[in-house]
Amino acid sequence: MRASARPATGTRATRRRRVLATAVLAASALLLSGCATAADGTAGPAAGGSPGAGHTSAALSGDLTIFAAASLTDAFTELATRFGEKHLGVTVKPVEYDGSSTLATQLIEGAHADVFASADQTNIDKVGDAGLLEGSPRAFTSNVLEIAVAPGNPHHITGLADLASSGLKVVLCAPEVPCGSAARTLLDADHVTVKPASDEQNVTAVLTKVGLGEADAGLVYVTDVTAAKGRVDGVPIPDAAKATNRYGIGVPKAAENPAAGRAFVAFVLSKHGQAVLARYGFGSP
Amino acid sequence: MSRDAASVPRGLMIPAFVALALLVLPIVGLIARADWASVPAAITSREAADALWLSLRTGVTATLLCVVLGVPLAAVMARTGPRLGGALRTLVTLPLVMPPMVGGIALLYLLGRNGLLGGSLTAVGISIPFTTAAVVIAQAFVAMPFLVIAVEGALRTAGTRYEVVAATLGASRWRIFRTITLPLVAPGLLAGTVLCFARALGEFGATALFAGNAQGVTRTMPLAIYTAFNGAGVSQQSAVALSLLLIAVAIVILLLMRGWRAGAVR
Secondary structure (H helix, E strand, O other): OHHHHHHHHOHHHHHHHHHHHHHHHHHHHHHHHHHHHHHOOOOOOHHHOOOOOOOOOOOOOEEEOEEEEHHHHHHHHHHHHHHHHHOOOEEEOOOEEEOHHHHHHHHHOOOOOOEEEEOOHHHHHHHHHOOOEOOOOEEEEEEOEEEEEOOOOOOOOOOHHHHHOOOOOEEEEOOOOHHHHHHHHHHHHOOOOOOOOEEEOOHHHHHHHHHOOOOOEEEEEHHHHHHOEOOEEEEEOOOHHHHOEEEEEEOEOOOOOHHHHHHHHHHHHOHHHHHHHHHOOOEOO | OHHHHHOOOHHHHHHHHHHHHHHHHHHHHHHHHOOOOOHHHHHHOHHHHHHHHHHHHHHHHHHHHHHHHHHHHHHHHHHOOHHHHHHHHHHHHHHHHOOHHHHHHHHHHHHOOOOOOHHHHHHOOOOOOOOHHHHHHHHHHHHHHHHHHHHHHHHHHHOOHHHHHHHHOOOOHHHHHHHHHHHHOHHHHHHHHHHHHHHHHHOOHHHHHHOOOOOOOOOOHHHHHHHHHHOOOOHHHHHHHHHHHHHHHHHHHHHHHHHHHHHHHO
């Protein structure tokens, strides 16, 4: 950095540098304040969560913080709203959606949530294995893959075998992430070899590329196709059940409001909660 | 150097120390938590070698592109009137304030199959997304401002005195640029090049969206690190190992450039 310090003698350069410094300061202040709210999302009377208060709808109060896998976005936003309507004493915070792996890492590193809903078993087990989960996680729903294509299916793709065609640009999730490992399981089961143009980091990235027309086809979850109706069409895979993704849910031990967390988990597992999930294309657990 | 240090007011030492701690401690944290037993395997894997080689190739290419195109732009900016110069500076700074993801989307909208220019490119058989060229373009897009702003600042500081004198002595514009302007701004150019290369090496968001993530083609180190991080379990440790490798390579390159500059000054 010594090199850059030299030309700074001119007043203009100095001023510009000062502006830059202010901007950096402001940015870090924003960042810090962001951390602060995330760290003490407590505020509410978390102590109200007496043990055993889980199954009654009475006496629930305080804030409810939910961490959920990105693929649950639409379904959980509705579930959270419904839950808030049933339990007026509870302030349901906007659900935090991210990749299951990111959320698991945040929880392990000390983030507070009253509910963690993961898109797979691995990531919720990781939190459980670290001793940070109340009891063992519950499977609450499932998802299968579908082929996402441009609206109207211009390349007339009818099944996995068509994806092997060299003229097609196919994008998959990276094998490291759940949608990617499921995609490979299915392709292997059907003895189809695909050379993907890209191993995307998550389903959203696959959808974006198919939706923009940069890729001709991609493997995503049925629920993603439902959510992206109009931007992409879905081609069902007959034996998709061979690579079913099972979602796990649990209440972290570090929950500020475990009573509300348990009640929300019970709500998701209830007939009513399952019906909401089914409407967004999710399968039974 | 020691006199410079002595002239810094004592009161500045504390914030300076906090700043240094803010920058360095997270890296110490990364090193402290690394699972050293798994580091050798992770950084010698085929995947790591591919990603590092790709990162170095694309980072160098993007930096060269930025120097070749960015220095002339900086010269134009520094030597035009305040209004045009100010407007150009704003335009050049835009990529800095844009989240790189947005940069990636913007590049897709321009050069993608259905993009503003991409449509015509596709018609003549050129497809940029998912290629190594896309990586270089994404890196140049996010890194160029660093170079242009550094060089432009240096040019303004250097002023036009020597250039005017050379012109009165009959030197051509091109000769003045080569023999006076460039040597005068060499330190600024070097600083800008270092920043530019560092930014290109760390570029992630625009690459992920615009270029994709295919091993050996578009998966640079940052993408390899993120891909590894996304995998549950063991692969997060390889994400840390790959990060350490990237940091080590960056330090070596920065030290080399520093040494080169020290030599040049003497």
